[in-house]
Amino acid sequence: GAVVSQHPSRVICKSGTSVKIECRSLDFQATTMFWYRQFPKQSLMLMATSNEGSKATYEQGVEKDKFLINHASLTLSTLTVTSAHPEDSSFYICSARDVKGRDTEAFFGQGTRLTVV
Amino acid sequence: GQNIDQPTEMTATEGAIVQINCTYQTSGFNGLFWYQQHAGEAPTFLSYNVLDGLEEKGRFSSFLSRSKGYSYLLLKELQMKDSASYLCAAMDSNYQLIWGAGTKLIIKP
Numbered sequence: 001g002a003v004v005s006q007h008p009s010r011v012i013c014k015s016g017t018s019v020k021i022e023c024r025s026l027d028f029q030a031t032t033m034f035w036y037r038q039f040p041k042q043s044l045m046l047m048a049t050s051n052e053g054s055k056a057t058y059e060q061g062v063e064k065d066k067f068l069i070n071h072a073s074l075t076l077s078t079l080t081v082t083s084a085h086p087e088d089s090s091f092y093i094c095s096a097r098d099v100k101g102r103d104t105e106a107f108f109g110q111g112t113r114l115t116v117v
Numbered sequence: 118g119q120n121i122d123q124p125t126e127m128t129a130t131e132g133a134i135v136q137i138n139c140t141y142q143t144s145g146f147n148g149l150f151w152y153q154q155h156a157g158e159a160p161t162f163l164s165y166n167v168l169d170g171l172e173e174k175g176r177f178s179s180f181l182s183r184s185k186g187y188s189y190l191l192l193k194e195l196q197m198k199d200s201a202s203y204l205c206a207a208m209d210s211n212y213q214l215i216w217g218a219g220t221k222l223i224i225k226p
Contacts, residue, residue, distance in 0.1 A: 095160070
């Protein structure tokens with residue numbers, strides 16, 4: 001299957017700082033990327049859907065000014081958690097959809113564990 | 118190493134029952150997830166098992182055996198809308214998700 005690389009896998013930051021998470025499709029072009037958040041032992045929660053060259057669509061309850069998403073190219077999307085607080089500590093995972101894939105399936109990154117101290 | 122195995126593709130008939138198996142090897146274990154994904158859409162959560170046994174939720178059931186590193190998703194009374202990919206994912210001791218490649222389920226009338 002196609003490869004999606006998410007970086008960093010772990011990050012610890014101080015409260016009030018910003019953290020950027022990158023999601024790259026390594027061997028395919030992705031028109032759409034999804035960003036998820038997951039708390040321990042719970043299911044993935046879709047945060048937003050981003051399409052290359054346009055604004056992201058945020059799910060209800062997700063603060064767009066706090067979770068900035070940029071999808072500037074067909075291989076890269078970034079999620080920036082601004083002014084992070086301890087309650088933002090979570091597991092963030094991206095997935096990307098192959099623009100050429102016949103089934104247009106989404107492929108997942110490895111996830112980023114964010115800890116805000 | 119960490120690994121998830123599930124069949125690439127399965128075919129079943131509308132109204133029938135199908136079982137999708139998943140075996141996993143992870144460094145530690147914090148649960149097994151099943152997701153459904155229709156083509157071009159985000160995956161949707163189906164089930165989560167962390168204890169041995171069967172969890173039933175409507176037409177879908179999920180089973181886990183931790184000692185065998187094995188899980189299955191059972192779909193009953195198959196409907197055409199069940200045609201999708203089914204993703205198995207195991208969570209390791211660091212709460213990292215190890216994903217299977219997905220099983221594409223084709224439902225025939």
